[in-house]
Amino acid sequence: MADDIITEDDRAPQPQRARRQSKGRGVDPAVRAELLTWLGAAPPRRELLVEYLHLVNDRLGMLPAAHLAALAEWMRLPQAEVYEVASFYHHFELRKEGDAAQAPALTVRVCEGLACEMAGARELLQRLPDLLGREVRVVAAPCVGRCESAPVVVVHHNPVPHADPAAVQAAVAAGRWHAPATAHIGLDAYRAAGGYALLRECVAGTRSAESLIATLEAAGLRGLGGAGFPAGRKWRLVRAQPAPRLLAVNIDEGEPGTFKDRWYLERDPHRFVEGLLLAAWAVGVEAVYIYLRDEYHACRAMLEGELQRLRAAPPVGAGWTLPRIELRRGAGAYVCGEESAMIESIEGKRGLPRLRPPYVAELGLFGRPTLVHNFETLHQVREIVERGADWFAAQGRHGRRGLRSFSVSGRVADPGVKRAPAGITLRELVGEFCGGMLPGHELYAYLPGGASGGILPAALADLPLDFDTLQPHGAFIGSAAVIVLSQHDRAVDAARNAMRFFRDESCGQCTPCRVGTARASALLEAPQWDLALLAELSQVMREASICGLGQAAPKVMDGVVKYFPQELAR
Numbered sequence: 001m002a003d004d005i006i007t008e009d010d011r012a013p014q015p016q017r018a019r020r021q022s023k024g025r026g027v028d029p030a031v032r033a034e035l036l037t038w039l040g041a042a043p044p045r046r047e048l049l050v051e052y053l054h055l056v057n058d059r060l061g062m063l064p065a066a067h068l069a070a071l072a073e074w075m076r077l078p079q080a081e082v083y084e085v086a087s088f089y090h091h092f093e094l095r096k097e098g099d100a101a102q103a104p105a106l107t108v109r110v111c112e113g114l115a116c117e118m119a120g121a122r123e124l125l126q127r128l129p130d131l132l133g134r135e136v137r138v139v140a141a142p143c144v145g146r147c148e149s150a151p152v153v154v155v156h157h158n159p160v161p162h163a164d165p166a167a168v169q170a171a172v173a174a175g176r177w178h179a180p181a182t183a184h185i186g187l188d189a190y191r192a193a194g195g196y197a198l199l200r201e202c203v204a205g206t207r208s209a210e211s212l213i214a215t216l217e218a219a220g221l222r223g224l225g226g227a228g229f230p231a232g233r234k235w236r237l238v239r240a241q242p243a244p245r246l247l248a249v250n251i252d253e254g255e256p257g258t259f260k261d262r263w264y265l266e267r268d269p270h271r272f273v274e275g276l277l278l279a280a281w282a283v284g285v286e287a288v289y290i291y292l293r294d295e296y297h298a299c300r301a302m303l304e305g306e307l308q309r310l311r312a313a314p315p316v317g318a319g320w321t322l323p324r325i326e327l328r329r330g331a332g333a334y335v336c337g338e339e340s341a342m343i344e345s346i347e348g349k350r351g352l353p354r355l356r357p358p359y360v361a362e363l364g365l366f367g368r369p370t371l372v373h374n375f376e377t378l379h380q381v382r383e384i385v386e387r388g389a390d391w392f393a394a395q396g397r398h399g400r401r402g403l404r405s406f407s408v409s410g411r412v413a414d415p416g417v418k419r420a421p422a423g424i425t426l427r428e429l430v431g432e433f434c435g436g437m438l439p440g441h442e443l444y445a446y447l448p449g450g451a452s453g454g455i456l457p458a459a460l461a462d463l464p465l466d467f468d469t470l471q472p473h474g475a476f477i478g479s480a481a482v483i484v485l486s487q488h489d490r491a492v493d494a495a496r497n498a499m500r501f502f503r504d505e506s507c508g509q510c511t512p513c514r515v516g517t518a519r520a521s522a523l524l525e526a527p528q529w530d531l532a533l534l535a536e537l538s539q540v541m542r543e544a545s546i547c548g549l550g551q552a553a554p555k556v557m558d559g560v561v562k563y564f565p566q567e568l569a570r
Helices: 029-039 046-060 065-075 079-086 114-118 121-132 165-173 187-192 197-204 209-219 231-239 260-267 269-283 297-312 339-346 375-387 389-393 426-433 491-505 511-524 531-544 548-552 555-563
Strands: 106-111 136-141 153-155 158-160 245-251 285-292 324-329 370-374 403-410 416-421 443-451 481-486
Touching: 029 046, 029 065, 046 065, 046 079, 046 324, 065 079, 106 121, 106 165, 114 121, 114 403, 114 481, 114 491, 121 136, 121 165, 153 165, 158 165, 187 269, 187 297, 197 269, 197 375, 209 231, 209 269, 209 375, 209 389, 231 269, 231 370, 245 260, 245 269, 245 339, 245 375, 260 269, 260 297, 260 375, 260 403, 260 416, 269 285, 269 297, 269 370, 269 375, 285 297, 285 339, 297 324, 339 370, 370 375, 375 389, 403 426, 416 426, 426 443, 426 481, 443 491, 443 555, 481 491, 491 511, 491 548, 491 555, 511 531, 511 548, 531 548, 531 555
Parallel strands: 106 136, 245 285, 245 370, 285 324, 403 481
Antiparallel strands: 106 153, 153 158, 403 416, 443 481
């Protein structure tokens, strides 16, 4: 207690201490002025932090520390908060004080997804640095969503399909650094073919919101981003919540092997937009946020233009106001394919998945009830409503209902997006829609749902590919990213590729995923796998990870142990 006694000296006036400088980096006036010219006169919006970071990164090819400090000051945010967001996303190039003042003249990214690795991406990654010279930076990149044309190399923003060293050198030398414009159905052509007539019928009262929802329920349409939640039920749940309600659309298809959303968007964007507006009308949505993958630069430019044309000439006259539609840009984080992580990113934060409950249908974007949909789900709405629930439900095979879009890559003669009956088997899909296997290749294994969907042997190629049909075998359909392996491939290599991806893409929020993916990746690289330890890791990751990334990461590894023991004995 003696230490608590106040003495006379303590009561005496103390000399005035000099005011400390504010914590954090000081702001360079020249950088502040430069930043303000880029940002314009509009006041800052906290939820646009990721967009502001893109603006700086696009102009400079990097994010210098001085510009982050100036941005933090303008937004009245702690510098640490701006830095933690900037450092979370792969596509932002941070520069600390003392680092190189200039960004590389050009960055070339070599996709190292499984389909590209099978097609020779590793050799490209080794050869290109010497061929392109010191002024060009060559880096490995996770799946860029173009698996049908593997291997793919991205020269700045321009994807080079079926890349070889000569094609990449030619693109670099010719200055082909930006993706070419998409050859899509524009607004006028879409309207001329009957587009937006269904939306006008709904607004005019010819169809009711209840009838739309009932049609989707009867058709059995499920969410096609991976989770498979019934679409009609989701509309009904969100519609019952208090207004204002929001709609968030996920086009951040980062699952290795998935490219269906990009394929449809490049060709028929207004079919998706009409589905979006039908959902907004039926649910009573105030605003729509479209979260588009950053790798899809040409799609973003095209979609921005088409949305501007739509706003200038709305498809519906008096009686209904087009909801506000904001296009948001991802920044290279696979985890933002998870709905709550996407919502965090739209709000300008790190894409960390939320704990549930509450669910986003009740407490989602900006704390409001939010309808979250995948691109393909909305792309199907118009056709289902126009042709009827019975037509759609009758399309399936082997007791399943509906149609699915399969992203098929790997050792098939004709890879690509294949719209096929739900419940089709892998053997039927390859034989009827993909031209069979490549010459000299025989079916050995396949991943039915991308890196997170597990791996199955050729002996199980007659299973129906649909929701709920693969789980008993340790796999699931997910986003229907089908990667086909032949006898020239090894399942252990597929598992190593997948686990390296999950290790790099884990958001780090929860220990089972952060540590588990890193430890499992290291164990898989060993010549002999420690099966007991891998089994323990798998159980912990599946049972204790916060979101689907950590829960699904062990599936391919587990599938190799279960179905390909002969490879482990080598």
